[in-house]
Amino acid sequence: MSAGRKRTLVVETLARVEGEGALRVKLAGGRLSDVKLEIYEPPRLFEAFLRGRRADEAPDITARICGICPVAYQMSAVQAIESAWGIEVPPAIRDVRRLLYCGEWIESHALHVYMLHAPDFLGYESGVHMAADHPDIVRRGLRLKKTGNRLMTVVGGREIHPVNVRVGGFYRAPARAELLALRDDLLWSLDAALETVRWVAGFDFPDFEADYEFVALRHTSEYPITDGRLVSSQGLDVPVAEYERHFVEEQVPHSNALHSVRRGRGGYQVGPLARYNLNYDHLTPLAREAARKAGLGSCCRNPFRSIVVRSVETVVACEEALRLVDGYTPPEPAAVAVAPRAGTGCACTEAPRGILYHRYVLDDAGLIREARIVPPTSQNQKTIESDLWRLVPESLHLPDAELLRRCEQAVRNYDPCISCATHFLRLTREP
Amino acid sequence: MSTTGTLVIGVGNRDRGDDAAGLELARLLRQCPPPGVLVLEQAARADNLLEAWRGAERVVVVDAACGGEPGTVRRVEAHREPLPASILRDSTHAWGVAEAVETARALGELPPVTIVYAVVGRSFEPGTHGLSAEVRQAVASVAEAIRKETSGWARPPSTLGAIAR
Numbered sequence: 001m002s003a004g005r006k007r008t009l010v011v012e013t014l015a016r017v018e019g020e021g022a023l024r025v026k027l028a029g030g031r032l033s034d035v036k037l038e039i040y041e042p043p044r045l046f047e048a049f050l051r052g053r054r055a056d057e058a059p060d061i062t063a064r065i066c067g068i069c070p071v072a073y074q075m076s077a078v079q080a081i082e083s084a085w086g087i088e089v090p091p092a093i094r095d096v097r098r099l100l101y102c103g104e105w106i107e108s109h110a111l112h113v114y115m116l117h118a119p120d121f122l123g124y125e126s127g128v129h130m131a132a133d134h135p136d137i138v139r140r141g142l143r144l145k146k147t148g149n150r151l152m153t154v155v156g157g158r159e160i161h162p163v164n165v166r167v168g169g170f171y172r173a174p175a176r177a178e179l180l181a182l183r184d185d186l187l188w189s190l191d192a193a194l195e196t197v198r199w200v201a202g203f204d205f206p207d208f209e210a211d212y213e214f215v216a217l218r219h220t221s222e223y224p225i226t227d228g229r230l231v232s233s234q235g236l237d238v239p240v241a242e243y244e245r246h247f248v249e250e251q252v253p254h255s256n257a258l259h260s261v262r263r264g265r266g267g268y269q270v271g272p273l274a275r276y277n278l279n280y281d282h283l284t285p286l287a288r289e290a291a292r293k294a295g296l297g298s299c300c301r302n303p304f305r306s307i308v309v310r311s312v313e314t315v316v317a318c319e320e321a322l323r324l325v326d327g328y329t330p331p332e333p334a335a336v337a338v339a340p341r342a343g344t345g346c347a348c349t350e351a352p353r354g355i356l357y358h359r360y361v362l363d364d365a366g367l368i369r370e371a372r373i374v375p376p377t378s379q380n381q382k383t384i385e386s387d388l389w390r391l392v393p394e395s396l397h398l399p400d401a402e403l404l405r406r407c408e409q410a411v412r413n414y415d416p417c418i419s420c421a422t423h424f425l426r427l428t429r430e431p
Numbered sequence: 432m433s434t435t436g437t438l439v440i441g442v443g444n445r446d447r448g449d450d451a452a453g454l455e456l457a458r459l460l461r462q463c464p465p466p467g468v469l470v471l472e473q474a475a476r477a478d479n480l481l482e483a484w485r486g487a488e489r490v491v492v493v494d495a496a497c498g499g500e501p502g503t504v505r506r507v508e509a510h511r512e513p514l515p516a517s518i519l520r521d522s523t524h525a526w527g528v529a530e531a532v533e534t535a536r537a538l539g540e541l542p543p544v545t546i547v548y549a550v551v552g553r554s555f556e557p558g559t560h561g562l563s564a565e566v567r568q569a570v571a572s573v574a575e576a577i578r579k580e581t582s583g584w585a586r587p588p589s590t591l592g593a594i595a596r
Contacts, residue, residue, distance in 0.1 A: 049558055064446050115530075128530055131537035139538060146482060 023407060025392055032396070035388040037381065037411065050371040055081045055340060055362050059165050062358070062373065071104040071156065072351030073373075074165040075226060076358040081167050083241075084345025084362050087338060092331035093169040094226065099179075099324040100155040100165070101225045101349070105317040106189065107148025108352035109272075109310045112415045113196060114141025117307050120409035121203035137199070140192050144314070147182075147189040151321060154178050169335030179325045186325065190318040194290055197311040201294035208391065209301040212383060213262060214274035215247075217350050223282045223316050224275060225350050231278050232268065240348040243357050249374065252381075260379040267382030270354025271414060272309040273300055287315045303387060303413040310415070340366025351376050353415050377416045384414050437584055438487045438542075439465075439577060440480065442473045442494040442528055448559040449552025449566045452495040456548075459574040465581045480531040481540055489544040489584055491577055494528045495566070501553035502565030504573055509536075509545040546580070548573050 026034040050061060058077040063070035075097060082089065089097075114137070115127035124130040131138040154174055157164035164170050215236070217228030231237045236246060245263070252259045262268050276283075276291075280298040283291065291312045300309060346359035354376030361370035387410050395406050441457030444450040457472045464470055471483055484490045496505070507514055513536070514529045528547060535541040550570060553563040562570065 045558055115534075126530070128533040128537055131534045135538045138534065142481060142534075146479075149479060149482075 023388075023404075023411065025388070025404070025407060027396070030396065032389065032392045035385055035392060037385055037388070047371045047373055050360075050368050053368050055084075055360065055366045055368055056167050056338075058358075058360065058368065058371070059167070060163070069104055069108055069351045069353070069356075071100055071152065071165075072349055072356050073358075075101060075349045076347050076351075076356045076373075077360075078165060078167045079227065079347035079349065080345045080358040080360050081362070082338075082345065083347055084343035084360060085167075085338060085341060086343075087168060087336060089169055089336055090331065092329065093335070095324050095328070096155060096170060096173060096331060097165075098226050099321055099328075100152060102317040102321040102324070103148045103151030103155065105148070105225070105352050106193075106314055106321070107145050107152060108415075109314045109317070110141055110145040110148060110196075112352075112412075113200065113307055113310055113314070114138060114145075116415070117310075117409075117412050118200065118203075120405070120412060121200075121307070140195065144189050144192045144196070147185045147318075150185060151182060154182060166335055168338045169331065169333070171334065173330040173332070173334040176328055176330060179328050183322070183325060186318055186322050190315065190322065193311065193314040193318050194286075196314060197290045197294050197308065200307045200311050203307070205302060205304045207302075208304055208387075210303075210387065210390065212273075212301060213265065213268040214277050215262075215268045215270050215355065215379075216274040216278045217348060217355060218278055219282070221282065223279050223284075223313075223320070225320075227347075227349065230348060230355075232262070233274075233277060234262075234265070236262075240357075241346060243346060243348060243374075244359070244372075247357075247374070247379075249378070259382045260374055261382060267386055268379065269303075269383045270376050270379045271306070272313050272352075272354075273303065273306050274354060275350060276300060276309045276312065283312070284316060284319050286319060287312050290315055303410070306413045306415070340364075353377055354379060377414070380414045380416065384411055384416065387413070436487065437468045437489040437491075437581055438471060438484055439468055439491045439581070440471045440473050440483055440493070442480070442492060444474065445560065446558060448554040448556050449501070449550075449562055450495050450555050451560070451562060452550045452552060452566050452570050453493040455562055455567070456493045456550075456570050456574055456577075459570065460577065465578050467584070468581050480528065481535050481538075484535075484542050484545075485540070487542045489546075489581075490542045491546045491548065491581070492528055492532070493548040493550065493570075493573060493577075495552040495555070496549035497552065497555075499551040501551050501563060502569045503551040504569050505549045505551075506576075507547045507549070509547050510541060510543060514547060548577075 024036045046062065050058060053061060058081060059074040062073040062077045119125065119127050119130045122130060127138065155164065164172055214233040216231060217224035218231040219228035229237060230240050230243060238246065247260055248263050250259050250261055277299045294308050296305065296308060340362065342362060342364045344359065344361045346357065348355045348357045356376055357374040359372040360368055363369050388407055391406065391410050395403050398406065439457065439460060441453035443453035445454055454472050454474070457470050460470045473480060473483060480492065509532050514532055532541065532545065532547065550566055550573060552566050
């Protein structure tokens with residue numbers, strides 16, 4: 001590692017994030033000269049694909065953007081269209097949506113915590129290697145994930161790309177018996193989620209904090225999933241309709257993804273830490289106690305501890321799902337009547353990785369004229385890079401392989417769904 | 432969704448060109464289902480494979496792969512040997528077939544006979560539908576190979592699960 005020598009460390013494909021991406025760390029003269037998280041995308045592919053389609057196709061089309069969080073895309077889509085058409089769904093339908101979304105949180109968080117991120121903390125190359133040494137732990141994670149899948153299937157009609165969601169509600173409301181059949185699984189899962197918090201709390205966390213601007217939804221009474229106002233740790237508190245007044249996307253030269261910034265300020269962070277910090281008072285008592293025992297206070301600024309917060313959110317999702325299942329009466333009708341008309345509507349929901357914003361401009365015939373979709377990972381992109389800018393100089397003494405592992409772990413703090421941010425997966429191999 | 436007989440699982444993504452290879456394979460087999468074989472589709476994600484094949488005695492998994500000449504087919508007896516690192520490693524799915532197979536192996540949950548067919552694709556552009564010519568041809572040949580192979584195994588599964596789509 002002699003001064004003056006240039007090194008470029010490349011992780012050509014990032015393992016264990018959803019999709020593919022490349023990370024380049026450039027060193028010159030023993031110092032960090034550049035960090036780039038490269039995400040490849042033909043710009044705005046799915047947004048272009050939506051133009052001219054019927055509004056009621058948007059949930060299904062956008063669900064294909066992300067195989068991991070299709071529910072998030074559907075929920076943001078239907079709520080944006082409903083906002084354009086002046087529709088407000090009744091509480092019973094809203095509850096079913098929240099329940100479906102709980103399934104996705106459980107499923108996505110369990111997969112990430114167990115199979116994608118925990119291996120980093122325990123020194124394993126992959127979840128597979130971890131499974132060899134800790135089969136029961138991996139089984140627990142997979143079974144927890146399976147509960148989320150089951151919930152999504154019962155409510156959403158299909159595990160991948162749920163087909164039951166429509167503008168106005170659902171094509172079919174699940175029968176009470178179908179949901180009650182999930183109860184035992186949900187009870188087991190709540191225990192498993194609490195065990196998960198205890199497990200990850202014991203990991204070693206680098207001492208790493210930053211003064212992020214956290215951005216999340218905030219609801220008057222609930223931990224936010226399906227709706228709320230847009231708030232930040234720097235005092236933002238606006239209706240979602242003002243999203244584009246405060247956040248703008250910048251094209252970054254080296255990346256085809258767009259980096260989202262707070263106007264006049266810069267990068268910001270969405271996702272579990274943001275939700276936790278901005279809605280701590282709306283955690284359930286059980287979740288708050290689990291967080292406390294895991295060493296979390298009311299505010300967490302260490303992105304490496306996101307794995308703990310994600311686990312706490314899994315507790316929240318299990319509890320919420322049980323509450324909603326226990327109180328469930330099938331909404332009748334399963335969907336409210338809709339009357340297409342020209343208009344513009346937008347919505348934000350809390351995908352597992354953070355706020356997901358949709359806006360649609362619709363014409364008289366109910367066709368989409370314009371679509372804008374801002375995924376959580378593209379909103380975190382700038383923050384991920386700035387974390388790396390700080391982290392790499394502190395880790396330069398490490399051998400290359402270890403340095404890159406540290407960087408990858410730091411990227412995985414954000415559980416980036418690169419396939420969403422890019423709407424696209426791409427693979428390159430340098431000869 | 433489990434069966435104690437023979438499963439064929441086509442894994443893939445219909446919206447990404449040659450990534451639909453496994454799904455197309457499943458569709459072909461279903462046109463004339465091999466006797467005693469349950470044919471499933473597993474869309475996009477492989478992390479549900481462990482559930483799909485739980486309890487099965489024999490499973491054949493088909494998926495697209497990157498790297499190599501498009502249309503090349505690799506067949507691996509995964510119950511005998513680990514999947515080669517080059518196969519299916521660069522998965523377009525969040526958690527690929529390789530991870531599912533190797534995790535199942537580590538957990539002792541790999542079906543006694545697990546065959547993996549990897550079909551090298553040419554193009555995986557999102558939003559594109561349809562297979563490239565060499566992949567289409569390869570998928571047809573894999574379907575034939577599976578028919579031949581499973582006819583030697585044929586016996587009705589003791590439980591038939593719902594077909595996953």
